[in-house]
Amino acid sequence: MKILIVGDFTETSKSNIRSRFPEGWDIVIVPPGKEMLQHMEDCQVIIPERIKVDRSLLSIAKKLKLVQTGAGFDNVDIDACTQLGIWVANAAGVNAQAVAEHVMALLLSYYKNIPFLDTFMKNRLDENQLDYTGSELKGKTIGIIGLGAIGKKVAEFCRVFDMKVLAYARNAAQQSDGFVKMTDFDNLISTSDIVSVHVSLNQQTKQLINQAVFKKMKKTALFINTARGGIVNERDLIAALKNRDIAGACLDVFEAEPLPTDSELRNLGNVILTPHTAGMPDGLKFHKKRYDFFVNNIKRVENGEAPESKLNQLL
Numbered sequence: 001m002k003i004l005i006v007g008d009f010t011e012t013s014k015s016n017i018r019s020r021f022p023e024g025w026d027i028v029i030v031p032p033g034k035e036m037l038q039h040m041e042d043c044q045v046i047i048p049e050r051i052k053v054d055r056s057l058l059s060i061a062k063k064l065k066l067v068q069t070g071a072g073f074d075n076v077d078i079d080a081c082t083q084l085g086i087w088v089a090n091a092a093g094v095n096a097q098a099v100a101e102h103v104m105a106l107l108l109s110y111y112k113n114i115p116f117l118d119t120f121m122k123n124r125l126d127e128n129q130l131d132y133t134g135s136e137l138k139g140k141t142i143g144i145i146g147l148g149a150i151g152k153k154v155a156e157f158c159r160v161f162d163m164k165v166l167a168y169a170r171n172a173a174q175q176s177d178g179f180v181k182m183t184d185f186d187n188l189i190s191t192s193d194i195v196s197v198h199v200s201l202n203q204q205t206k207q208l209i210n211q212a213v214f215k216k217m218k219k220t221a222l223f224i225n226t227a228r229g230g231i232v233n234e235r236d237l238i239a240a241l242k243n244r245d246i247a248g249a250c251l252d253v254f255e256a257e258p259l260p261t262d263s264e265l266r267n268l269g270n271v272i273l274t275p276h277t278a279g280m281p282d283g284l285k286f287h288k289k290r291y292d293f294f295v296n297n298i299k300r301v302e303n304g305e306a307p308e309s310k311l312n313q314l315l
Contacts, residue, residue, distance in 0.1 A: 001302060002026040002063075004039045007049030008258075013284045020291035040064075045298050048075060050257060055080045066301045068294050070279065071095055071150075072228055073311055074201040082312040089307035093149035094293045095279035099226050100153035102278035103196055106250035109272055110222055111135045138162040143192030145208075146199035146227070147180070154196060155180050166192055170204070189213055194222045201228035209233065214240035221246045226278040229254040238264050241271060252278040 003025060005017065014029045021027050028043070030036050032051045040046070040060040046053065047068050053076045058064065066087045067076055073090045081088045109115060113132050120130060141164040144151045155165045165180045168188045189195055195217060199205050209223070210233040217223070223246055225232055234255045240246050248270035254263070257276055265271055280287045297307040306314075 001045070001298065002028065002039075002043045003045045003047065003298065004036070004043035005029045005047045005049075006032055006036050006051050007285075010284050013286055016283055016286040017291060020288065021295060045301075047294060051075065053077060053081070058084055058086070061086075066298065066307060068297055068307070070290060071099075072200060074228065074230070076311075078312050082314065085314055087301055087307050087314060088311040089297055089309050090311060091290055091293050092309045094289050095287060096149035096153045098281040098287060098289075099150045099278045100157055101281070102252065102274070103154050103224060103226055104157050106224060106226075106252075106272055106274070107137065107194065107222075110248060110250055111137060115272060140164070140193040141166060141191060142194040142196060143168070143183075143188035144180075145185070145188065145195065145197050147182075148198060150226075151196075151198035152180075154198065170199075186216065190216045190218070192221065193218065194224065196224040197227045197231055199227055199231065201230045205231050207231070207233045209237070211236040211239065214245050217246050219244065219247065223249045224251075225249075226252040229257065234265075238268070241268050248272075252276055 003021065005028065007029075008031050009017070009029055017029060018027050028039050030039065036051070037060060040057065042063050043061065044063055045066045045068060046061070046064060051057070053067055055077060058077070058080055064086050066089065067081055069076060069088075069090045071091055071094070073088065076088055078088050111134055113134050116132060137158075138161060142154075142158050144154055144165065144167045147155070147167045147169040151167065155167065158165050159179050166183050166188050167180050168183060168185045197209065199208075208231050214236060223237070232255070237249065241249060250272045251265065252274045253276050254265070259265065259273070259275070265273060277285070279290070282288050293308070300307050
């Protein structure tokens with residue numbers, strides 16, 4: 001069984017990843033490029049990161065049986081895979097705990113000024129000159145866009161902090177318990193103190209959050225995105241932050257990844273940034289639960305079964 005993992009990983013990450021797979025499996029971890037194309041010809045499984053799995057790439061993969069993604073799958077041509085008899089599966093919900101914890105870490109870091117205070121202390125500045133504003137989470141309203149596994153977990157955590165929770169979901173079937181109040185999109189963005197995005201990237205959600213949306217938010221609002229960068233018009237976000245249309249942002253995902261070194265986001269004092277690591281809590285680009293899920297799915301396909309969390313149906 002040859003597994004092709006495509007992405008940019010450190011040697012430590014590669015070692016951690018290989019440790020989760022059974023002995024005897026051929027685990028190839030390469031960055032996007034020519035070397036990847038060479039291995040596409042005879043791999044049975046591909047786990048793609050930051051590459052498009054389209055018809056052109058699939059035409060090379062003569063032995064491919066499964067395209068396994070993390071939570072997101074916007075980079076995979078599912079129709080093409082189906083026509084070629086290739087399973088596509090994601091890992092929906094596997095990283096819910098990790099991402100929700102990351103959201104709370106960002107929330108607390110922002111309102112408790114952790115990055116600022118840490119820098120202040122390490123620079124050995126005069127504590128008599130310390131000047132900052134902060135806030136408690138209790139009583140604040142968080143608006144959750146998308147009430148899937150991650151959104152529901154964030155809501156659970158916010159309940160512990162005595163916060164009010166609003167949620168918007170396109171799928172009316174995504175209801176919640178009495179603690180979460182379902183509402184429409186406009187009401188959520190205009191009344192929430194915090195807006196947190198937890199939807200997948202698709203044609204309906206692409207640049208869902210744009211200038212018009214930021215204008216409707218409270219001037220004191222905090223915007224959080226740990227979903228996908230493409231859901232937000234990044235240029236509009238930067239303008240909203242610079243013009244103080246919103247108070248701040250906490251971002252784990254970006255339109256272009258890795259985030260360009262010259263991005264204005266890196267220089268804004270009202271922004272906290274992390275490098276798309278919300279779903280990878282166990283070390284550099286690594287999550288044990290994620291890879292254990294991958295192994296189980298690969299074994300299922302190898303045994304002629306459908307994978308868990310499948311995104312297509314083969315005849």
